[in-house]
Amino acid sequence: MHYTSRAGKLFDSFNIVCLAIVAIVTLYPFWDTLVVSVIPLEEYLSSSIHLFPKQITFEAYTYLFSMSELWKSYGVTLFVTIVGTALNMILTIMAAYALSRPGLKGNRVIMFLFVFTMLFSGGIIPTYLIVKSLGMMNSVWALIIPSALNTYNLIIMRNFFTSLPDGLVEAARIDGCNDMGILYKIVIPLSMPAISTITLFYAVTRWNDFFNAIFFISDKELWPLQLFLRSMLFENESSYSGGGDSLFLLGPSIKMATVMAASIPVMLMYPFFQKYFINGVLVGGVKE
Amino acid sequence: MAYIDSEAAVKEVSVLTPKPVRKQARLLRYIWFNRYLYLMLVPALLYYLIFHYIPMYGAVVAFKDFSITKGILGSEWAGFKHFEYLFSQDKFWQVIENTVVISLYRLVFGFPAPIIAALLLNEVRVRLFKQTVQTVIYLPHFISWVILGGILINLLSTDSGVVNNVIKLFGGTPIGFLSDESYFRSMLVFSMIWKEFGWNTIIYMAALAGISPHLYEAAVIDGANRFQRLLHLTIPLIRSTIVLILILRLGGIMEAGFEQIFVLYHPGVYRVSDIIDTYVYRIGLAEGRFSLAAAVGLFKSLINFALLVLANWLSRRMGEQGVY
Numbered sequence: 001m002h003y004t005s006r007a008g009k010l011f012d013s014f015n016i017v018c019l020a021i022v023a024i025v026t027l028y029p030f031w032d033t034l035v036v037s038v039i040p041l042e043e044y045l046s047s048s049i050h051l052f053p054k055q056i057t058f059e060a061y062t063y064l065f066s067m068s069e070l071w072k073s074y075g076v077t078l079f080v081t082i083v084g085t086a087l088n089m090i091l092t093i094m095a096a097y098a099l100s101r102p103g104l105k106g107n108r109v110i111m112f113l114f115v116f117t118m119l120f121s122g123g124i125i126p127t128y129l130i131v132k133s134l135g136m137m138n139s140v141w142a143l144i145i146p147s148a149l150n151t152y153n154l155i156i157m158r159n160f161f162t163s164l165p166d167g168l169v170e171a172a173r174i175d176g177c178n179d180m181g182i183l184y185k186i187v188i189p190l191s192m193p194a195i196s197t198i199t200l201f202y203a204v205t206r207w208n209d210f211f212n213a214i215f216f217i218s219d220k221e222l223w224p225l226q227l228f229l230r231s232m233l234f235e236n237e238s239s240y241s242g243g244g245d246s247l248f249l250l251g252p253s254i255k256m257a258t259v260m261a262a263s264i265p266v267m268l269m270y271p272f273f274q275k276y277f278i279n280g281v282l283v284g285g286v287k288e
Numbered sequence: 289m290a291y292i293d294s295e296a297a298v299k300e301v302s303v304l305t306p307k308p309v310r311k312q313a314r315l316l317r318y319i320w321f322n323r324y325l326y327l328m329l330v331p332a333l334l335y336y337l338i339f340h341y342i343p344m345y346g347a348v349v350a351f352k353d354f355s356i357t358k359g360i361l362g363s364e365w366a367g368f369k370h371f372e373y374l375f376s377q378d379k380f381w382q383v384i385e386n387t388v389v390i391s392l393y394r395l396v397f398g399f400p401a402p403i404i405a406a407l408l409l410n411e412v413r414v415r416l417f418k419q420t421v422q423t424v425i426y427l428p429h430f431i432s433w434v435i436l437g438g439i440l441i442n443l444l445s446t447d448s449g450v451v452n453n454v455i456k457l458f459g460g461t462p463i464g465f466l467s468d469e470s471y472f473r474s475m476l477v478f479s480m481i482w483k484e485f486g487w488n489t490i491i492y493m494a495a496l497a498g499i500s501p502h503l504y505e506a507a508v509i510d511g512a513n514r515f516q517r518l519l520h521l522t523i524p525l526i527r528s529t530i531v532l533i534l535i536l537r538l539g540g541i542m543e544a545g546f547e548q549i550f551v552l553y554h555p556g557v558y559r560v561s562d563i564i565d566t567y568v569y570r571i572g573l574a575e576g577r578f579s580l581a582a583a584v585g586l587f588k589s590l591i592n593f594a595l596l597v598l599a600n601w602l603s604r605r606m607g608e609q610g611v612y
Contacts, residue, residue, distance in 0.1 A: 008514055015408055016417065022405070023424040026486065029439045030427075032450055048453035095332035098325040105318060110329060117340040119539070120593045123585025124565075125572050126346030127339060129360060134338075148335050179324035208432035210547055215573065226434045230551065233438040252442065259438040266430050272304055274423050 013079070026081035034057075037061070037256035044252055060253035064261060072221065073228035076140060080224060081206040084144040088202040091149045092157050097183050099154075111158075118151050128215055142216035143209060143224065151206070153198050160194035161187060193276050200273040204266055225262050234257045297468045350583035363579075370583040378583070381569075387563040390544040395537055401485040403530060406492035407518065422493075425486025433483075437551035440479055441466065472557040479552075480545060488533075495529040496522065531608045539596030542588045564588045 036044060037054045037060055047054075064070060095114075099107050127146065136142040164187065172182045188195065210226040217223065223231075233255055317328060350370060352363040372442030374380045405425070412418040428436065443449050444465040452462040465471045499522065507517050546565035553561045564584060603609070 005513075011514070012411070012413070015411055016414070019412065019417075019509070020404075020420045023421045026425050026428060026482065029443055031354055033439050033442060036359065045448065048457060049450055091331050091335065094328035098328040101322075101325055104322060104325055110333070113341075114332070114336055117336060119596055120344070121340065121589050122343035122345070122347035123582055123589055124568060125578055125582040125585050126343035126349060126360075127348060128572070129349065129354075129578065130343055133359065146339050148339075149332055154332075179328070183328075205428050207297065208430075208434075210432060210551075214550070214569075229416055230434050233434070233441065234551075252448070254437060254460055256442055259435050259442075263431055263435045267427070269429065270430060273422075274426065 033256045037253055037260050039253065041251070042251065060257040061261075064254060064257045068222075069220075069228055070258075070261070073223050073225045074144075076222055077207060077225040080140060080143045080209065081203055084147070084206045085199060085202045087144060087148050087149070088206075089199060090154075092154050092198060092202075093183070093188065093195070095149070096154055096161055097179075097187060098158035100158045102162075102166075114151055114154065124215065131216055135252055137216055137220060138219045140222060143212050146216075147205075147209070147212060150202070153201055157191075157194060157198055160191055164190055196273060197276045200269065200276075203269070207266055229258050229262045310439055347582060347586045349579055350586045352579055354582075366579065370580050371587070374580070374583060374587070382559070383562050383564055383584075386561060387542055387544045390473060390476060390549075390561070390563060393473065393477075394480055394544070395541070397477055398481045398485065399534065401481055402488035403492055403526075405485060406489040406496060407522065409489065409493065410522070410539060411514075413420045422486075422489075425489070427486070428483040429487035431483070433547040433551045436483060437548075438480065440475070440552070444475070455550045462612050466552060467554075467556060469557055469560050472553075473560055476545070476548060476552065476561065480548060490532065491529060492526060495526040517541045528608055529605050535596070535599040535603055536567040538599040541595055542592045547574075 019079055032050075035050050035053050038056045038058065039050060039056055040057050040059075043050065043053070043055055098104065098109055131137065131142055131146055136145065150259065168190070169182055172186050177185070208226060209224065210230070213224050213227050217227070331412075346360050349360050350364070351366060351368070352360070353366045353369075354363045356361065409418055409421065412421075414440055435566075441449075446449050446462045446464050446467070451465070455462060463471060465475050503521055503525075504517060507521055512520065533568070540599075542564060544563040546563070546566070549561055549563055549566055551564065565588075568581045568584050571577045571584070
């Protein structure tokens with residue numbers, strides 16, 4: 001299609017400028033965070049808009065990485081992300097495959113029971129009491145098991161499995177392959193785009209998890225990264241002004257360095273996965 | 289079997305159907321034939337039972353006087369006591385009002401944003417530019433509210449945030465965006481849109497990608513200009529997607545964004561930003577009044593459910609398909 005009218009060209013230019021501004025406004029806060037984390041305090045206080053750093057110092061990072069609390073919380077978050085995502089994927093793939101088999105008796109009822117939980121819930125307090133009575137309070141398992149499955153991701157996965165040609169599964173079955181074998185040898189290798197996307201969704205949710213932690217974890221030793229970050233950003237306010245120590249001088253840089261330390265892993269993973277959902281077809285498919 | 293074309297046969301084709309045996313044994317044999325499929329469902333079923341259906345039953349704690357030693361089942365019944373107490377509290381109605389007002393602002397300003405963005409993106413013909421913009425605007429969705437909260441405080445702080453520095457450069461007085469009651473809600477709505485509008489374009493991008501190019505070619509031949517094609521072709525064709533998202537948003541009107549508010553609010557702005565979920569957290573966990581907190585939570589769930597059913601019914605009356 002070609003648009004040659006002058007109005008059309010004018011619109012195209014206007015449109016591109018608009019979207020470029022939107023993209024810059026979206027990115028700028030992250031850029032400013034990065035700049036603040038590496039400039040010395042004098043520059044932070046003297047320049048009003050620090051678009052580019054004049055001087056770069058990694059003092060804030062050196063201080064941050066010397067904190068044992070940071071490494072402890074990294075450890076907890078890494079464990080929860082790896083083990084939790086693995087558990088998420090095992091449960092999601094198995095259930096999605098079974099639910100994607102057409103005509104399996106009971107699968108419509110089971111699907112309804114799962115989807116119903118998206119429409120109605122008992123609330124967080126009863127869930128809290130269940131987790132408590134299972135003895136999971138203040139253990140990493142409270143961060144992993146109560147969110148072992150996400151219905152939205154389950155639906156995306158099931159829709160993807162349903163879209164695979166039935167003939168493949170049939171052929172394997174006739175060759176004497178059981179359902180475990182079919183899932184492992186045929187369905188999973190063919191579903192890598194969907195599996196990668198859902199893995200990213202789960203991993204990011206695990207990494208960012210804050211909700212489960214504030215409800216189920218009070219022991220500081222088990223704080224995941226997000227709780228450590230929160231205490232650095234919002235709770236230590238008073239300790240900064242304690243009296244001329246280095247922490248006070250590094251104040252804003254330290255905070256922004258913590259923000260960077262918590263978000264860089266996600267930003268590094270993101271480019272490898274974004275190609276799978278850039279067209280939106282997979283995620284948009286949830287509609288059906 | 290391959291030659292049978294009836295619907296029933298198609299349905300059965302992918303699960304092995306055992307030979308007809310005596311009726312009682314048939315079901316057992318069917319399950320045995322498909323035992324791996326049923327086994328694969330067991331972990332998910334257990335998960336939903338323990339973490340969704342038992343808590344649904346556990347919501348009865350709202351009608352009891354919960355005591356930790358007696359547990360949910362052993363605690364004494366209290367009838368509607370907690371609800372009556374809540375409904376008589378000004379605080380409760382203020383929390384409801386905050387929740388609804390913040391949600392409605394988010395709906396009014398946040399709902400059209402991704403639609404407009406998707407339509408604009410759809411008109412871009414430079415592929416690399418389009419993909420770059422998409423990659424950038426999806427990014428904040430993957431960043432947690434704690435991180436974004438830190439970023440916002442850095443940008444908006446009164447003494448040295450960039451935004452207030454610019455205001456000072458132009459001779460204005462610094463604004464306490466996050467500390468002043470009159471700005472706080474706008475900041476909540478604005479930052480929520482900033483985080484999620486890009487990601488929310490995805491479903492519209494998928495709907496737009498599904499429109500057949502032939503329709504546009506036909507419209508061009510009929511002499512429709514670009515704006516007419518947008519108005520008479522593109523928008524009607526993504527209408528069902530728009531309605532679907534609207535229903536889901538209406539069903540979530542009692543969700544005003546717990547994590548965002550929990551990270552950003554402080555006692556100075558409770559009056560305008562304390563929502564149902566933060567209230568439940570404080571009275572339930574901080575004060576230990578579990579039954580009262582559960583009553584608030586149950587009230588919220590019921591309203592959400594009713595709104596969803598209502599929105600779905602309305603959409604069907606208007607000739608659109610519903611969510612279920």
